[in-house]
Structure formats: structure tokens, C-alpha cells
Amino acid sequence: MSKRLLFLCSRNRLRSPTAEAVFAGYPGIETDSAGLAPDAELRLTAEQVEWADIILVMERVHQQRLKKGFGKLLGGKKVAVLDIPDDYQFMEPALVELLKSKCGPFLS
Numbered sequence: 001m002s003k004r005l006l007f008l009c010s011r012n013r014l015r016s017p018t019a020e021a022v023f024a025g026y027p028g029i030e031t032d033s034a035g036l037a038p039d040a041e042l043r044l045t046a047e048q049v050e051w052a053d054i055i056l057v058m059e060r061v062h063q064q065r066l067k068k069g070f071g072k073l074l075g076g077k078k079v080a081v082l083d084i085p086d087d088y089q090f091m092e093p094a095l096v097e098l099l100k101s102k103c104g105p106f107l108s
Contacts, residue, residue, distance in 0.1 A: 006052035007033040012041040036065040049073045
């Protein structure tokens with residue numbers, strides 16, 4: 001059975017789409033991404049929260065927004081903060097490496 005990872009950042013333009021792309025090719029892993037800001041490219045939906053096995057947020061503020069907006073749906077869900085600041089471009093090699101090192105424990 002595959003593991004479903006949902007990556008969240010603010011606007012779903014740089015960090016979370018990079019994470020979705022990086023891990024999409026991993027065997028046994030399904031990925032999705034969304035943003036939590038009102039102007040996000042793709043705003044988080046209840047369906048995405050329900051779909052996910054593990055929700056990986058880039059910063060603590062994202063965890064707070066997730067709980068505020070979707071708290072009722074988070075029972076039994078693993079939510080982890082990756083502590084990755086908004087300092088990177090889409091698919092920037094340094095971001096890819098950071099994601100791989102921080103997400104490793106959630107892939108097995």
C-alpha cells in the first residue's frame with residue numbers, strides 16, 4: 001500500500017510543489033501539495049487533508065493555519081514541521097537536497 005504525503009506551504013508556488021515533484025517518483029509514495037494563504041495557486045481542501053496519511057508543512061505558521069482551518073479533520077493524522085524557510089526557488093538544488101534530508105524519515 002502506498003503512503004500519501006501532502007506538502008503544504010503558503011502559496012503553493014515554490015516549496016510544496018518542489019516537494020511534490022521530488023517525491024512523486026518514489027516507489028510506494030503518492031504526493032500532493034497545496035497552499036494555506038488566500039492567494040495560493042492551489043488552496044488546501046478538506047479532500048486533500050482526508051486523503052493524506054502524512055501532512056508535511058514547511059513552517060510552524062503553516063501548522064497553526066492547518067489546525068485553525070482543518071483541525072476537525074486532523075484526528076489521527078501525522079503532521080510534521082520541516083522548518084524550511086521561504087528562501088528557495090522552485091526545484092532549486094539546495095531546496096531539493098534539504099527536502100530529501102528532512103523528509104527521509106517519513107518515506108520508509
